Amino acid sequence: MDWIERLNKAVNYIEENITEEIDFTRAAKIACCSTYHFQRMFAYMSGTPLSEYIRRRRMTLAAADLQDAGAKILDIALKYGYSSPTAFNRAFQNVHGITPSAAKKEGAPLKSFPPVSFQITIKGVEEMNYRIESKEAFRIIGVSEPLSKEIEQNFHVVPEMWQKAAADGTIPALAQMMDREPLGLLGVSACHDDEDWRYYLAVSSSKELTGNLEEYHVPAATWAIFSGSGTNRSIQELEQRIVTEWLPGSGYEYGDAPDIEVYLNADPDNAKFEVWIPVTRKE
Numbered sequence: 023m024d025w026i027e028r029l030n031k032a033v034n035y036i037e038e039n040i041t042e043e044i045d046f047t048r049a050a051k052i053a054c055c056s057t058y059h060f061q062r063m064f065a066y067m068s069g070t071p072l073s074e075y076i077r078r079r080r081m082t083l084a085a086a087d088l089q090d091a092g093a094k095i096l097d098i099a100l101k102y103g104y105s106s107p108t109a110f111n112r113a114f115q116n117v118h119g120i121t122p123s124a125a126k127k128e129g130a131p132l133k134s135f136p137p138v139s140f141q142i143t144i145k146g147v148e149e150m151n152y153r154i155e156s157k158e159a160f161r162i163i164g165v166s167e168p169l170s171k172e173i174e175q176n177f178h179v180v181p182e183m184w185q186k187a188a189a190d191g192t193i194p195a196l197a198q199m200m201d202r203e204p205l206g207l208l209g210v211s212a213c214h215d216d217e218d219w220r221y222y223l224a225v226s227s228s229k230e231l232t233g234n235l236e237e238y239h240v241p242a243a244t245w246a247i248f249s250g251s252g253t254n255r256s257i258q259e260l261e262q263r264i265v266t267e268w269l270p271g272s273g274y275e276y277g278d279a280p281d282i283e284v285y286l287n288a289d290p291d292n293a294k295f296e297v298w299i300p301v302t303r304k305e
Contacts, residue, residue, distance in 0.1 A: 058213035164224025
């Protein structure tokens with residue numbers, strides 16, 4: 023089964039259970055990838071984080087329910103998973119711009135967010151430079167922070183971590199300990215479904231741990247390695263292109279290993295970097 027088809031089946035699961043608690047892990051298994059990679063694919067391809075998509079869909083359906091003259095706001099709030107009327111009111115206003123009570127009035131302006139459906143769109147205007155490499159497991163050392171399993175909550179964690187590491191001398195100290203490939207500062211998203219998710223700012227090294235440094239062993243895997251240059255925004259754009267343009271027609275799908283960003287120089291305004299995506303051949 024094509025992975026785009028599997029992704030749509032995961033969306034169908036979400037729609038069929040929209041009034042229940044959505045199990046992101048189950049949705050990811052339907053899509054045949056990790057929870058982390060499922061959320062990344064969904065956000066890059068739809069332009070909306072998964073949790074935000076679910077909220078919009080629930081509020082779209084809640085607005086339709088409120089048009090029923092006999093509907094009670096509290097009952098609708100409970101139907102869509104809000105035990106607190108205040109929380110439901112806030113979520114509804116964030117989507118529609120009006121309160122649930124105002125939405126019950128005839129002629130109330132409402133918004134509708136239909137179910138998403140994925141398909142392959144041929145783009146390919148710009149070239150993408152990549153190589154496929156199989157590598158043995160390797161050890162990294164550095165500092166880490168826990169990540170939320172709803173990945174949009176982590177948008178502030180990682181940049182703040184890099185800023186702190188630059189200010190307190192961690193980055194130059196790590197650079198001195200680098201002695202193994204890949205040679206560069208590494209951003210490693212270790213997000214296995216059966217473990218706590220963590221982000222490592224690290225280097226590949228055989229050196230002993232000192233101070234507050236930690237170690238992590240990146241598992242053996244096959245990687246699609248993409249090269250690029252520019253700012254932090256450039257690397258995000260490259261990651262989006264990998265998911266939306268390269269992956270659908272590549273003959274590969276996500277493997278079970280961390281995503282890795284390799285920063286090859288220290289210039290934030292003109293960085294040279296690589297993005298490592300774990301891949302397996304499609305069956």
